[in-house]
Amino acid sequence: MSEYGSKSTLKIPELIVFGTNSIEDIGEHVKKYGKRAVLIYGGTSLVKSGNHGRIVDILKKTNIEVIEISGITHDPDDRTVKSIVDRVNSAGPDVIIGAGGGSVMDVAKAASIIATNGGEVKDYWAGKVFTRPSIPYIAVPTTSGTGTEVTKNAVISNTEKTYKKSIRSEHMIPDIALVDPSLTFSVPSDITSDTGLDALIQNLEGYTSKNSGPITDTLARKGIELAGKYLLRAVKNPDAHEAREGLALASLYGGITLFNAGLGLAHGLSHPIGIRFGIPHGKACAIVMAKVMEYNYPARGEKYTETGMLLSGEKDGIRAFNLLLEELGISTRLGDYGIKHEDIPAIVSESKGGSRNFNPVEHSDDTVAKILEELL
Numbered sequence: 001m002s003e004y005g006s007k008s009t010l011k012i013p014e015l016i017v018f019g020t021n022s023i024e025d026i027g028e029h030v031k032k033y034g035k036r037a038v039l040i041y042g043g044t045s046l047v048k049s050g051n052h053g054r055i056v057d058i059l060k061k062t063n064i065e066v067i068e069i070s071g072i073t074h075d076p077d078d079r080t081v082k083s084i085v086d087r088v089n090s091a092g093p094d095v096i097i098g099a100g101g102g103s104v105m106d107v108a109k110a111a112s113i114i115a116t117n118g119g120e121v122k123d124y125w126a127g128k129v130f131t132r133p134s135i136p137y138i139a140v141p142t143t144s145g146t147g148t149e150v151t152k153n154a155v156i157s158n159t160e161k162t163y164k165k166s167i168r169s170e171h172m173i174p175d176i177a178l179v180d181p182s183l184t185f186s187v188p189s190d191i192t193s194d195t196g197l198d199a200l201i202q203n204l205e206g207y208t209s210k211n212s213g214p215i216t217d218t219l220a221r222k223g224i225e226l227a228g229k230y231l232l233r234a235v236k237n238p239d240a241h242e243a244r245e246g247l248a249l250a251s252l253y254g255g256i257t258l259f260n261a262g263l264g265l266a267h268g269l270s271h272p273i274g275i276r277f278g279i280p281h282g283k284a285c286a287i288v289m290a291k292v293m294e295y296n297y298p299a300r301g302e303k304y305t306e307t308g309m310l311l312s313g314e315k316d317g318i319r320a321f322n323l324l325l326e327e328l329g330i331s332t333r334l335g336d337y338g339i340k341h342e343d344i345p346a347i348v349s350e351s352k353g354g355s356r357n358f359n360p361v362e363h364s365d366d367t368v369a370k371i372l373e374e375l376l
């Protein structure tokens with residue numbers, strides 16, 4: 001069977017809207033569900049960028065009543081979700097809008113589903129199943145990275161912030177993903193770099209995952225090409241709107257790809273590395289990605305060659321990826337982030353399950369520990 005004959009599925013939100021200034025239509029989208037919306041967002045960055053005022057003005061002009069819930073911080077925990085669920089339930093909205101980065105969109109997604117199903121995040125971590133649809137949810141990303149606007153899971157930290165774990169359900173796929181690149185125009189360079197690397201690596205790991213197939217490969221290839229062309233440009237020149245637009249599209253393709261094809265070992269390792277050492281998610285993925293590519297090479301050599309060609313027109317995909325990190329000023333030595341030999345067992349054990357299951361090459365914990373040793 002050729003690569004075009006392998007199994008490939010595509011699950012996406014009921015509606016994906018992509019386009020610069022597409023936020024202008026958010027009132028019309030909300031109206032399909034009713035007139036009362038809860039708007040969940042982080043805080044200062046949405047306000048400072050002018051995006052908060054922009055969204056609220058549009059909603060008010062469309063006669064939507066807006067109830068605001070703000071103050072969501074990075075790595076939101078189960079207690080935060082609980083307090084938001086309480087506020088959502090007392091507001092009784094027709095629709096929830098989550099406008100922000102991955103943390104905000106995940107909290108809003110979790111609150112939308114728990115509000116109708118009851119219980120707490122912990123119950124669902126322990127195996128409780130969502131049986132009812134969520135409150136209609138519109139996800140509006142303001143960074144180009146996580147792709148959570150098109151997926152069925154939400155990553156939440158435990159109260160002690162010692163681990164992150166997903167809750168997931170088909171009922172959690174946002175009803176609408178509204179991806180407007182103009183909302184990302186004022187994202188600072190460091191966040192553009194961290195989130196853009198996540199977008200690139202979600203395409204790359206999805207492209208080479210065990211479950212990859214022709215439908216997602218098409219999106220992933222384009223996502224890798226767009227990230228190769230625009231990531232560095234958007235970081236070095238934040239006002240380059242074309243670069244922001246290309247990166248936003250790469251991020252959307254990465255989200256669809258990861259949801260349908262799964263990811264791999266780099267993502268599996270990124271969670272403990274990120275949470276234990278305070279390293280942004282995209283950067284944590286990037287630090288280990290090239291080593292994971294070396295390990296997976298026997299199974300995915302052709303696709304890594306294609307990756308190199310798409311990224312920068314060179315046949316060695318690992319070299320092309322490393323050169324990009326060099327230009328972004330990112331070290332791939334774990335030691336540079338304070339990670340030591342004695343931290344490795346915990347990282348390995350906390351990386352189990354999830355994304356690692358989709359890595360194209362089987363790997364034992366000992367192998368993973370060896371990969372990390374080589375990166376110290």
Ligand SMILES: [Fe+2]
Pocket residue numbers: 146198202267281285
């Ligand atoms: Fe990611």
